[in-house]
Amino acid sequence: MNHFEDRPGPSGEGELWCEDVRLAEIAEQVGTPVYVYSSATLRRHYQVFRDALRQALGPDRDILIAYAVKANANLSVIKTLSDLGAGADTVSEGEIRRALAAGVPADRVIFSGVGKTDAELAFALSVGVAEINIESESELERLGQIAARLNRRPAVAIRVNPDVGAGGHAKITTGKADSKFGVSLMEAKRLYRRASTHANLNAVGLACHIGSQISDLTPLESAFVTMREMARDLRAEGFPVSRLDLGGGLGAPYADAPDPPSPADYAAMVARVFAKFDVNLAFEPGRMLVANAGVLLTRVITRHDRPEGRKFVVVDAGMNDLLRPSLYDAYHAIRPVRQGNGAPLEAFDVVGPICETGDIFAKDRSLPNLGEGDLVAMLSAGAYGASMGSEYNARPLAAEVLVQGARFAVIRRRPTYEDMLARETLADFL
Ligand code: LLP
DSSP states (O other), X not given: OOSEEEEEOTTSXXXXXXXXXXXXXXXXXXOXXXXXXXXXXXXXXXXXXXXXXXHHHOTTSOEEEEEEGGGOOOHHHHHHHHTTTOEEEESSHXXXXXHHHTTOXXXXXXXXXXXXXXXXXXXXXXXXXXXXEEOSHHHXXXXXXHHHHTTOOOEEEEEBOOOOOOSSSGGGBOOSTTSSSSBOHXXXXXXXXXXXXXXXXXXXXXXXXXBSSBOOHHHHHHHHHHHHHHHHHHHHTTOOOOEEEOOOOBOOOOTTSOOOOOHHHHHHHHHHHTTTOOOEEEEOOOHHXXXXXEEEEEEEEEEEEOTTSOEEEEESOOTTTOOHHHHHOOOOOEEESBOOTTOOEEEEEEEOSSSSTTOEEEEEXXXXXXXXXXXXXXXXXSSSSGGGOOOGGGOOOOEEEEEEXXXXXXXXXXXXXXXXXXXXXXXXXX
């Protein structure tokens, strides 16, 4: 469920609103392309997930919901979730800094990631993050040395690669043995023992994350059972494994895909796996919290009807603003902001202005007759949209707007060309 819906506009014709604000109004005031997020939807998604876990796992289970900041790293988005109690799952110093700046307490920040530099590890230690997820032996040794130098003893979890493949696309599957993430089960046990005996490391648990846009609970369940059994084995050796970090990955309802498992079904599965196993649990949801809380609003620059038949609609957003269709062949529902009162549908290719054939959002998409200047919304773009944006073709990053009720605020302004040029320096030998 989300808070983007059709309501009558000033002329009486139906048009798309975000909560109590007309998208057309935002486009007029802020310009396009612009990402628009609904705070009511963000809050609702978090609450549904939290309540489902709480209900299934009972009041006594210690749980941490650490929002995966990579899905949407805007400070106001993070703050909307952290105000409800969310922690943050981060994968870089930049993301840790964003989480802290948005008000997430350091002791609710998890630092994950396959390649953390010495400087990033030292930063994480200096601010006192809750947990560092270790992905290799060399990282474990490096962290141990840095912690010794800084006189710290961070809580660490070992990221296990349970060799379970899952996810909506090969490029977002992380849990197979040949992927770069985590260590094998055997290796994880060895590293756990090593971390447990290290004077400057505090081994607290195991972590996993097997993929993203997962539409079936079976692979998640099998990964969680593997984690539980590993924790059981380690406890039998005398190590008090107190925390399991179950990662993120639950899919969001995109228009072309079957509905993903509900938070209630997911929570019931988790409760089943850990029913008789007392352990603190951490979750790292990203996409399911933010995907349907955002749209990318864009305007038709030009319409190009080839005499041979193909009809192109060139919009002012490009693959630099929303990379998912180009990179993963991802489907985003596209619709004109104004309903158009039953105009007949035609097949359009909706493309961006970038000089790449791959800069295409949809091929042969049935849409009502679109003309120059029309506003178009790309739906379910709140996750991995703005956060994967770039300035390719020297295009300014899209602006971002947050709506709450009848109010809206620009939460990231579009950079000016002066801003963009000012970051560079002409080499003095030129
Ligand atoms: N935890 C870890 C360690 C992760 O690597 C990820 C996502 C998450 C949590 C959050 O997963 P989620 O709940 O959002 O599925 N750019 C791609 C998705 C990449 C996901 C990377 N890792 C896309 O646009 O589909």
